[in-house]
Amino acid sequence: MNSDIILLGHGSGGRMSHQLLDELIIPCLSGIAVRDQNDAAVLPAVEGRLAFTTDSYVVDPIFFPGGNIGDLAINGTINDLAMSGARPLAISIGLILEEGLPLADLKRILESMREAADRAGVAIVTGDTKVVPRGNADKIFINTSGIGLLADEVNVRGSGARVGDKVLVNGTIGDHGMAVLAGREGLELKTDIRTDSAALHAMVADLLDRAAGAIHALRDPTRGGVATTIKEIALQSQVDITLEEAALPVRETVGGACAILGLDPLFVANEGKLLAVVAPEAAETALAVMKTHPEGRQAAIIGEVTGDSSGKVFMRTAIGGLRAIEMLAGEQLPRIC
Amino acid sequence: MNSDIILLGHGSGGRMSHQLLDELIIPCLSGIAVRDQNDAAVLPAVEGRLAFTTDSYVVDPIFFPGGNIGDLAINGTINDLAMSGARPLAISIGLILEEGLPLADLKRILESMREAADRAGVAIVTGDTKVVPRGNADKIFINTSGIGLLADEVNVRGSGARVGDKVLVNGTIGDHGMAVLAGREGLELKTDIRTDSAALHAMVADLLDRAAGAIHALRDPTRGGVATTIKEIALQSQVDITLEEAALPVRETVGGACAILGLDPLFVANEGKLLAVVAPEAAETALAVMKTHPEGRQAAIIGEVTGDSSGKVFMRTAIGGLRAIEMLAGEQLPRIC
Numbered sequence: 184m185n186s187d188i189i190l191l192g193h194g195s196g197g198r199m200s201h202q203l204l205d206e207l208i209i210p211c212l213s214g215i216a217v218r219d220q221n222d223a224a225v226l227p228a229v230e231g232r233l234a235f236t237t238d239s240y241v242v243d244p245i246f247f248p249g250g251n252i253g254d255l256a257i258n259g260t261i262n263d264l265a266m267s268g269a270r271p272l273a274i275s276i277g278l279i280l281e282e283g284l285p286l287a288d289l290k291r292i293l294e295s296m297r298e299a300a301d302r303a304g305v306a307i308v309t310g311d312t313k314v315v316p317r318g319n320a321d322k323i324f325i326n327t328s329g330i331g332l333l334a335d336e337v338n339v340r341g342s343g344a345r346v347g348d349k350v351l352v353n354g355t356i357g358d359h360g361m362a363v364l365a366g367r368e369g370l371e372l373k374t375d376i377r378t379d380s381a382a383l384h385a386m387v388a389d390l391l392d393r394a395a396g397a398i399h400a401l402r403d404p405t406r407g408g409v410a411t412t413i414k415e416i417a418l419q420s421q422v423d424i425t426l427e428e429a430a431l432p433v434r435e436t437v438g439g440a441c442a443i444l445g446l447d448p449l450f451v452a453n454e455g456k457l458l459a460v461v462a463p464e465a466a467e468t469a470l471a472v473m474k475t476h477p478e479g480r481q482a483a484i485i486g487e488v489t490g491d492s493s494g495k496v497f498m499r500t501a502i503g504g505l506r507a508i509e510m511l512a513g514e515q516l517p518r519i520c
Numbered sequence: 521m522n523s524d525i526i527l528l529g530h531g532s533g534g535r536m537s538h539q540l541l542d543e544l545i546i547p548c549l550s551g552i553a554v555r556d557q558n559d560a561a562v563l564p565a566v567e568g569r570l571a572f573t574t575d576s577y578v579v580d581p582i583f584f585p586g587g588n589i590g591d592l593a594i595n596g597t598i599n600d601l602a603m604s605g606a607r608p609l610a611i612s613i614g615l616i617l618e619e620g621l622p623l624a625d626l627k628r629i630l631e632s633m634r635e636a637a638d639r640a641g642v643a644i645v646t647g648d649t650k651v652v653p654r655g656n657a658d659k660i661f662i663n664t665s666g667i668g669l670l671a672d673e674v675n676v677r678g679s680g681a682r683v684g685d686k687v688l689v690n691g692t693i694g695d696h697g698m699a700v701l702a703g704r705e706g707l708e709l710k711t712d713i714r715t716d717s718a719a720l721h722a723m724v725a726d727l728l729d730r731a732a733g734a735i736h737a738l739r740d741p742t743r744g745g746v747a748t749t750i751k752e753i754a755l756q757s758q759v760d761i762t763l764e765e766a767a768l769p770v771r772e773t774v775g776g777a778c779a780i781l782g783l784d785p786l787f788v789a790n791e792g793k794l795l796a797v798v799a800p801e802a803a804e805t806a807l808a809v810m811k812t813h814p815e816g817r818q819a820a821i822i823g824e825v826t827g828d829s830s831g832k833v834f835m836r837t838a839i840g841g842l843r844a845i846e847m848l849a850g851e852q853l854p855r856i857c
Binding site: 192195196198199200201220221225226227228229231232233234239240241243263264266267269273275276277278279308310311319320321324326328329330331340341402403405407411419450452510511512513515518 | 538650
């Protein structure tokens with residue numbers, strides 16, 4: 184490469200685009216052969232229902248404790264597929280690069296994407312790169328879209344919660360949001376806070392293997408945190424859900440940082456967590472399955488579906504009170520994912 | 521909605537995000553029921569090989585003669601699927617919005633997306649919306665990803681060109697690039713130049729119906745124009761291709777504007793054009809099929825695969841000379857798509 188930063192010409196579609204693709208992007212990724220570049224990737228034959236998802240990542244900063252925008256994007260899209268009960272098959276990458284982005288940063292991000300995809304056993308099969316002039320974007324935005332395959336018996340959806348179901352989470356909440364905050368310039372949280380970004384499809388596959396019919400809803404509490412996601416499930420299922428404050432796993436440093444900054448971990452983004460709404464007779468099994476996975480060691484039953492309603496969520500506080508939980512109202516932390 | 525512009529809170533994942541989604545985005549789009557919002561869309565069962573593609577759109581300006589960033593994104597992704605020979609099944613939308621974007625502009629863009637998808641008979645099934653602070657993006661960027669299904673007998677690829685094959689284009693070249701230039705502030709081209717943005721999957725389906733085995737390569741000459749795309753096919757197929765300058769359809773106003781601005785229409789982006797490399801015995805049939813479609817009325821045979829090589833492209837000029845054609849070297853027109 185004749186430059187160590189992204190230039191406008193890298194987005195031309197011409198010679199410089201090909202050079203960037205052949206010398207940097209393709210070697211960093213898996214599953215795309217240089218000579219086979221076509222407008223669309225062709226995947227091996229499948230049979231069954233497909234899951235399809237898309238997410239754009241605009242996190243600021245692009246590198247933060249425990250991860251970067253690249254592995255975040257791969258894990259996030261794998262998780263969105265997993266939350267529908269699908270086995271992830273293939274991922275696409277759409278890059279929007281700001282002129283001036285150091286190629287070293289791009290390389291580091293792409294390598295993280297490849298590592299995350301390899302770790303999850305999912306192929307990155309197609310991609311697109313655009314370059315915009317300085318000031319028209321902020322360093323790099325990444326879209327990842329994903330295709331998954333659903334087994335016949337799987338029927339997991341936000342509208343699936345029923346009265347009596349238990350609500351589980353696979354570990355501590357608020358880690359990702361606070362890690363991104365910690366990574367922001369000027370804010371020095373000298374702690375061990377790291378993003379929880381992780382792919383959860385293996386855990387979901389195990390849950391479905393052991394208790395397919397009992398897993399009524401799965402969702403990853405990203406933007407808006409656990410509170411907003413529980414409220415979404417309550418509204419979609421038209422049920423009341425009551426959370427137990429004392430049961431919520433919160434890392435001490437995360438809780439402390441939230442207290443200092445006036446944030447509630449219940450509303451802070453997670454990127455390696457799932458909420459599972461599970462039939463009561465299968466709740467202990469599901470909890471045990473979660474705990475066999477590294478991402479589920481601190482799994483807990485945090486609440487219950489307590490009634491039919493128009494979608495109310497309550498928190499039973501540590502001192503026995505009951506307070507209503509609403510969705511995040513405005514913007515708590517812009518560009519958190 | 522309590523505001524007439526996009527606010528940071530619309531990207532929070534919380535109440536304002538849901539309001540934007542339920543009151544503006546979902547009503548403008550098709551195929552997503554408000555109550556069924558899940559992390560991934562579930563598609564009906566399919567059987568066969570899948571095509572998968574992604575593209576981000578960063579065109580500037582977002583509205584230009586004959587179209588806008590919305591229908592451009594839908595048509596572009598449909599075309600990428602069609603160029604692999606696939607029947608488009610479903611499209612995802614990833615929006616990155618700049619704080620301050622007028623909701624009226626967003627609405628107009630989303631309505632164009634829906635109209636383009638409806639016209640093509642393709643469902644928009646899933647989406648994602650992010651908001652970044654003012655100055656961190658330029659108005660709106662759109663990623664569209666798409667899934668298509670490939671018939672067993674289809675085998676269209678950039679490496680498929682063979683000596684003797686004819687090269688066809690379905691109409692005039694350079695229209696999109698010049699339309700975007702005409703739309704840029706401060707540049708007044710008082711002409712009838714309009715983008716050629718259009719979905720080409722119906723034409724491709726007809727071509728494959730009539731001459732499946734004879735259609736060796738299909739590609740849409742977007743960024744980098746016809747020259748760059750032909751060069752890509754020549755390199756991937758390891759053949760020489762010779763174009764006939766006199767046979768290239770160029771709208772008079774586009775040719776004139778290119779001349780004034782010092783641009784070569786051969787390198788200017790198209791968004792409703794395809795290049796087809798076709799076995800010689802099927803070339804006239806393919807040409808006739810193209811001409812039955814509104815997007816193919818000015819279709820022409822513009823060249824031929826003239827030899828085995830390492831991928832050279834030549835242009836036989838109107839006065840009989842032969843000049844070598846290379847890919848677009850740098851950036852001709854930033855943010856053209």
